[in-house]
Amino acid sequence: MGYLSCKAESSVLTSPHPPPPPPPIKIQQFQYTDLEAATDGFSEQKLLGKGSHRSVYKAVLRGGRPVAVKKPSHLSHNSHEFDNEIDVLSKIHSPRLVNLLGFTNESLDDQHQRLLVVEFMCNGTLYDSLHLNPRPPSWGRRMRFALQTAKAIDTLHSSNPPVIHRDIKSANVLLDKNLNARLGDFGLALRCHHDNVRLRSTPPAGTIGYLDPGYVTPENLCTRTDVFSFGILLLEIISGRKAIDVSHSPPSIVDWAIPLIRRGKLSGIYDPRIAPPKDASFRKQLAVMAAKCVRSSSERRPSMKDVVEGLTLLAKSVPVNAWNGFSIAMTNPCIVAEDAVGGRPVECGSAKLSSRSSRRVYSDLGVGGRSNLMDLLAEADGDCESLSIQPSALRLGRNHSVRGNSSNSMIRHGRLYSKEF
Numbered sequence: 001m002g003y004l005s006c007k008a009e010s011s012v013l014t015s016p017h018p019p020p021p022p023p024p025i026k027i028q029q030f031q032y033t034d035l036e037a038a039t040d041g042f043s044e045q046k047l048l049g050k051g052s053h054r055s056v057y058k059a060v061l062r063g064g065r066p067v068a069v070k071k072p073s074h075l076s077h078n079s080h081e082f083d084n085e086i087d088v089l090s091k092i093h094s095p096r097l098v099n100l101l102g103f104t105n106e107s108l109d110d111q112h113q114r115l116l117v118v119e120f121m122c123n124g125t126l127y128d129s130l131h132l133n134p135r136p137p138s139w140g141r142r143m144r145f146a147l148q149t150a151k152a153i154d155t156l157h158s159s160n161p162p163v164i165h166r167d168i169k170s171a172n173v174l175l176d177k178n179l180n181a182r183l184g185d186f187g188l189a190l191r192c193h194h195d196n197v198r199l200r201s202t203p204p205a206g207t208i209g210y211l212d213p214g215y216v217t218p219e220n221l222c223t224r225t226d227v228f229s230f231g232i233l234l235l236e237i238i239s240g241r242k243a244i245d246v247s248h249s250p251p252s253i254v255d256w257a258i259p260l261i262r263r264g265k266l267s268g269i270y271d272p273r274i275a276p277p278k279d280a281s282f283r284k285q286l287a288v289m290a291a292k293c294v295r296s297s298s299e300r301r302p303s304m305k306d307v308v309e310g311l312t313l314l315a316k317s318v319p320v321n322a323w324n325g326f327s328i329a330m331t332n333p334c335i336v337a338e339d340a341v342g343g344r345p346v347e348c349g350s351a352k353l354s355s356r357s358s359r360r361v362y363s364d365l366g367v368g369g370r371s372n373l374m375d376l377l378a379e380a381d382g383d384c385e386s387l388s389i390q391p392s393a394l395r396l397g398r399n400h401s402v403r404g405n406s407s408n409s410m411i412r413h414g415r416l417y418s419k420e421f
């Protein structure tokens with residue numbers, strides 16, 4: 001299936017009543033010197049992370065909005081990826097993506113200074129969560145990460161023209177302040193005009209371990225190329241194993257997991273660090289979904305829409321409060337505030353949860369009316385209304401009442417206390 005089939009795959013292109021055009025996306029042109037100042041001259045203290053091509057810094061804009069500023073590691077490098085990211089992201093905006101806010105494009109001292117400004121994601125990457133976090137995420141959380149990432153890819157594939165990301169991997173899935181998974185890094189993404197000359201002349205690219213083995217010439221590229229990479233990501237989420245891990249034999253996650261799934265030895269692929277999902281049919285369906293995504297024939301892989309549908313059904317059977325803790329990305333001083341007493345960092349954001357869900361969290365944690373705030377913040381994501389935890393209370397480390405209908409609750413030293421529990 002070549003890239004030309006992207007046209008047929010998108011019902012948007014053939015619909016007799018195309019949807020109304022979305023409102024124009026506002027992309028700002030920044031001054032290089034403003035961003036230089038906002039990142040303290042691209043200082044190490046503001047560094048959020050480094051990729052193979054660029055460094056990413058935290059900056060706070062004049063209105064107080066935190067953003068991530070992407071700076072190429074070498075001035076001459078990457079201008080193609082820079083233009084490409086602007087080209088793709090200036091036409092798509094979605095709560096499932098790390099959206100583009102603006103860029104710089106000016107010459108200073110005879111050098112072309114290029115920076116990208118994107119939404120700031122304060123909870124690190126899915127890679128960190130799965131492989132570096134000492135408390136790995138629960139099945140409820142993993143299902144949400146998988147489903148949200150699948151929805152992000154489906155958003156790209158359903159846009160007009162379809163966009164193929166080409167670099168789906170856990171390091172490119174970032175977690176926002178509500179611990180929602182957002183897809184980022186569009187340097188390799190391609191917009192799929194069927195007559196696009198660039199598409200036909202762009203050599204295959206991606207990350208080893210995630211790359212579709214059938215994608216060997218530009219003609220092989222199709223939306224199912226991303227589905228393969230998503231299948232690897234799903235195996236990673238299921239097993240907690242990296243896409244390629246040379247300390248294992250075989251090192252490739254596909255070569256290891258697929259024979260086990262074929263032989264029905266499913267318990268062998270579920271992450272040994274946490275108890276496997278209780279429901280055997282759930283375990284099977286999730287593993288089979290991953291196996292379908294990594295089929296060698298791209299035609300036999302499901303579409304991203306099929307994957308979203310399948311995962312949505314499966315996710316309903318795993319309660320999100322099947323939670324076993326979450327404390328990722330807590331080492332970066334750009335991201336956290338200090339808990340005044342224990343010295344333990346807590347997220348510097350706010351969360352809302354209903355008193356019902358708070359009670360549930362508490363009984364799950366079973367810690368006698370007291371819990372770590374981070375667990376509550378993570379648990380609260382998505383299903384909450386009435387109780388608001390004030391981040392200023394955390395920063396100051398003072399006793400603060402929690403507002404809302406849980407008036408008996410309060411935060412002390414970064415911990416939440418409540419008589420209701």
Ligand SMILES: Nc1ncnc2c1ncn2[C@@H]1O[C@H](COP(=O)(O)OP(=O)(O)OP(=O)(O)O)[C@@H](O)[C@H]1O
Nearest residue numbers: 048049050051052053054056068118119120121185
């Ligand atoms: N929006 C963001 N908010 C917070 N941190 C970010 C953001 N974007 C990137 N980072 C951090 O910076 C790191 C490098 O970013 P990015 O993946 O964009 O660089 P890259 O050079 O394109 O990477 P690659 O090696 O995949 O080509 C990420 O792993 C992440 O830790």
